[in-house]
Amino acid sequence: MSSLTKLTISPHIHSGRSTAGIMRDVIIALLPVSVAGVLIFGLRALAVIAVCVISCVGFEALFNLITKKDQTIGDFSAVLTGLLLALNLPANIPLWQCVIGALFAIIVVKCLFGGIGHNLVNPAITARVFMLVAFGSMAVAAFPVDTVAGATPLSAEKMPTLITLFLGNYGGAIGETCTLALIIGGVYLLVRKVITWHIPVVFILTVFVFSFFYKGFDAVSALSLVMSGGLFIGAIFMATDYVTSPATAWGKVIFAVGAGVLTCLIRYYGTYPEGVSFAILFMNILTPYISKWTKHKVFGTQEAVK
Amino acid sequence: MAFYLRGTNVPHRKNTLNKPVVRIPCPKTVTIPMSMHIGKQSIPTVKVGDLVKVGTKIGEADGYISANTYSSVSGKVVKLDEYLMYSGTTSTAVVIEADGEMTLDDSLKAPVINDNKDLVAAIKDAGIVGLGGAGFPTHVKFDVDPSRIEYLIINGAECEPHVTSDSVTMMTRADDMAYALSSLNRYLGIEKVIIGIENNKKDAILNMKEMAQSLTNFSVEVKTLPSLYPQGGEKVLVYHTTGRVIPTNKLPIDVGCVVINCTTLATIGSYLKTGIPLVEKCVTVDGGAVKNPQNVIAPIGTAVGDLFDFCGGLCEEPEKLIYGGPMMGITFPNTDSPVLKNTNAVLALTKKEAKLPKTTACIRCGACTNTCPFGLAPASISKAYDNKDIEALKELSVDTCMECGCCSFVCPANRPLVQKNKLAKELLRQEKMKGESK
């Protein structure tokens, strides 16, 4: 009698995709814009990134330790949350605020809801909005950084040129100015099949079309509105967060149109100069409903046999 | 309503496709279980000490959904043993010590067929069961009012990784297949035949096209299908060949189709020609632990260990032994297990090949529902099953699941999705039985 081998239920092979692998891909996709952010805003930006990432990972590890849960920092999702948070902050933000933001993102939004996959809203976005509300003026008005003058262009009198907007050499959050680097990251995610085109393309297109009308059919102004503020980083990296966006293609399209319209409404008619975060946050909350409406039809359940 | 059936790209690993097919020398003993099919196990008709030849009946079908069993070697019955099937049930197994002569039983002769009843009876007599998968007795599929059969669909998709035995059939047994098709046309009035083959099997497609051209009395179409697992799933195949949708809990015949596997078809043909029942199988022997993977023709009942030895032995201790492909195949515990009627492949996977990632929390990425051919929502089904929420499970239509395993294969959190679906289906079945007995 030969020795017994393992008995399991099929399938016996796996695609090899893993949560950690996906998170790693998103982090890789964020590298170009992180580098661009440090080049544009200086070493202070690096400090913000480091503090956010380290605090996010630290808080998650601590939470797991205290609540005696399995350690989950190995899936890199806390690293990603930290990085995304940092890229959405201005380089001159006080570092203690970064720590508070990380605490809020990881503990309140993620861990207390049950950890990865259970949060209702995107941790990084929610933390950013929280910081905006809590530290008010600081998060928005403190954008101008020594070398680069001017506030975030959405509230500025004169818009930078399209080339400047594309390369990112102007004031704003660390990771939102360099459109070029964000697009490179987005293409990487598409190629790696981490995201589909639906959310980013539809989101950005919606904002473009809305702005085009708003600006009286001026394509150049519309384009500069699209490339400024947090639209690209939001559409490519935050709105595509699996946990808080719909899974099906149609669900994604609805989600993206909604986010695009809301962004414009807030930008052009609201009191805050930037609407991307609020728009995504709001659509996160609607996601369970969108998912319900856009479920796939199940094969073979609609037809009756003749 | 038009559907787009999704699926997933599994690795092909068709290592054995272009290697010669070899016949294993007669094994010393064969172990033939009486339950190699769905339905009641056959009743042994031999006792210890009996002399048998190739094709001697050793088990009689017990009722309608059952199948005859034949000796695959000539020799002496040495044991009637309780045998633990991979499904966990036990079955009697007839152990025969071979004399090495492989003498044919001289009572075997080609059956005389006059009408559809004779043909169905012949298929039943031959002990033929679905050879590509579950081993459902084939005669049952044809035992319907012939006017209900509009299409006969031959499954040559062979979408599972590793497995190439059906390709071998299509490349080498076109004459048997053609013979069977002619008889089915003649006695069952089948006018339209579609052979579905995945596009990664060029030679098989060519050979089948050649065969189709030679059959002029009725229409035989060879349909090239994209290599997208699970192309060979019955409902997927019917949809992609005829455009017809088989409703949940219905059979192909309900939409005018009968689906059989290409090797099953070839076996019907060879029986009608020669009267030799189902006694041997072409089996793909593969997996990283096998030294020299190849297709082997072996008597049914040959120990899997003999197959491995014949293929140069194992180069490392296998982590898993599998009947069939790695997506839907069934593990078995040791190399004493025999080749069964429906064994199309035996795989010995290495630790590395069989490695599955750790199961972690669902990240709601939607990969499972976006890969499910039928548009099911496996993550939601798992949740409903965990809550034992019968209504939700019905609502989610878990009964539609064909257990192809795509969802589990792609899940980055390696959630046991298809596994939960199986349990959920079982739960619904029990619940239904409870309802009926009340």
Ligand code: SF4
């Ligand atoms: S594939 Fe896995 S992780 Fe993704 S939604 Fe389905 S169950 Fe969750």
Ligand code: SF4
């Ligand atoms: S739910 Fe069923 S049919 Fe759908 S992919 Fe999973 S196993 Fe296949």
